[in-house]
Amino acid sequence: MKNLFIFILIIAAFTACKKSVQSAPVVVLPLHNVLVLGNSITYAPANPSIGWNGSWGMAASVADSDYVHLLTVRFKSMNNANKLIAKNIAQFETNFDTYDFDLNLKSYRDAKPDIIILRIGENVTRNADSVLFEEKYVALINYFTAANPKVKILAVGSVWPERDMANKVMSKYSTFISLVSLQNDLSNFSFGLFPDPSIQSHPSDKGMRNINDEIWTAVQTML
Numbered sequence: 001m002k003n004l005f006i007f008i009l010i011i012a013a014f015t016a017c018k019k020s021v022q023s024a025p026v027v028v029l030p031l032h033n034v035l036v037l038g039n040s041i042t043y044a045p046a047n048p049s050i051g052w053n054g055s056w057g058m059a060a061s062v063a064d065s066d067y068v069h070l071l072t073v074r075f076k077s078m079n080n081a082n083k084l085i086a087k088n089i090a091q092f093e094t095n096f097d098t099y100d101f102d103l104n105l106k107s108y109r110d111a112k113p114d115i116i117i118l119r120i121g122e123n124v125t126r127n128a129d130s131v132l133f134e135e136k137y138v139a140l141i142n143y144f145t146a147a148n149p150k151v152k153i154l155a156v157g158s159v160w161p162e163r164d165m166a167n168k169v170m171s172k173y174s175t176f177i178s179l180v181s182l183q184n185d186l187s188n189f190s191f192g193l194f195p196d197p198s199i200q201s202h203p204s205d206k207g208m209r210n211i212n213d214e215i216w217t218a219v220q221t222m223l
Contacts, residue, residue, distance in 0.1 A: 030223070032075060032082045035113035039090040041159065041202055041211075042068055042119055050196040059190040059202035067119075067203075070212040085111075093123035093166075096136040101143045112148045115222065117215060118174075121158030124166035134169045141173055152222045156215060159183065159203060177218050182210055 036042055044058035052058060057066025064070075068086045075082040087108055092099045101109075118140075124133060144151055153174040157167040161183050170176055182188045188207035191200045203211060 031079060032115055032223070033111065033113045034071075034075060034082070034084040034115045034117065035108055035111070036068055036071070036084065036086040036117045036119060037089045037108075038068075038086060038117075038119040039088055039093060039123055041122065042066075042086050043088045050198060051194055052196070052199055057203075057208060059194065059199050059204060060208050061205050065205045065208055067208045067212040067215065070209065071117075071215060074212075074216050085113075089120065090123050092136075092140065093120055096124075096133055097129070099136065101140070105143065109144050109147070112151070113144075114151055115219070116144060116151055116153045117156060117219075118153065118170065119156040119211075119215075121163045121166040121170065122160045124158075124163060127165045130165045130169070133165070134172075137169050138173060154215070154218055154222065156211070159188075159207065159211065160201065175218060175222065177214050179211065179214060182207060182214075 040058040042057055044052060044054070044056070046053050046055050054060070054063065056063040057068055060066035068084070072084045075084055085108070087105070089099075089104065091104070126133065141153060144153075155170040155174050155176045157163070157170055157176065157178050157180070159179045159182055161180075167176075167178065167180075171178075182203075188203055188210060189200065190202055190204045190207075193204065194200050
């Protein structure tokens with residue numbers, strides 16, 4: 001009888017454990033549709049005339065080393081179905097007064113991203129037009145939020161110095177990251193790695209990693 005009693009207790013314990021395992025909640029990680037709007041640091045097509053033969057963030061040694069690819073890996077590690085798309089909008093930086101949103105961005109807007117990362121500022125040099133830039137920057141944000149008010153926007157300022165006007169405007173309308181601290185370490189840039197000065201001023205692999213780290217830290221507070 002004693003052995004039979006012990007056997008019954010073992011069976012009961014096993015059954016309870018089995019039920020516990022079966023009833024454990026299934027964790028479903030949220031999906032994210034991420035849009036990165038940037039400039040040549042985000043994506044630069046090949047331009048052999050200046051010695052740039054890549055088709056990714058300018059000055060990264062390989063595609064996987066630019067900040068967009070590094071950021072994609074991090075989003076995919078959370079949920080492999082997460083999607084990240086990058087678009088070069090350097091024309092907005094230089095010609096914000098005439099930039100056509102529908103012509104350049106309609107398909108990206110219609111995809112209704114839930115996170116937009118605005119990684120611009122380096123090419124905004126028309127300081128005398130600060131009021132107009134602010135007006136057009138707000139119009140850019142409104143273009144995406146009008147039909148998608150829940151979209152989360154992260155603005156990331158210039159990695160180049162003397163871009164205070166652009167940084168100030170960007171910081172007013174969403175969560176903002178300053179990259180000024182990266183300017184103090186020249187190893188964050190590609191000086192001496194390419195013959196053309198315009199490429200050398202772009203982030204090195206180290207600089208790309210640091211941009212990625214800064215963005216990812218901020219993104220964690222938004223998810």
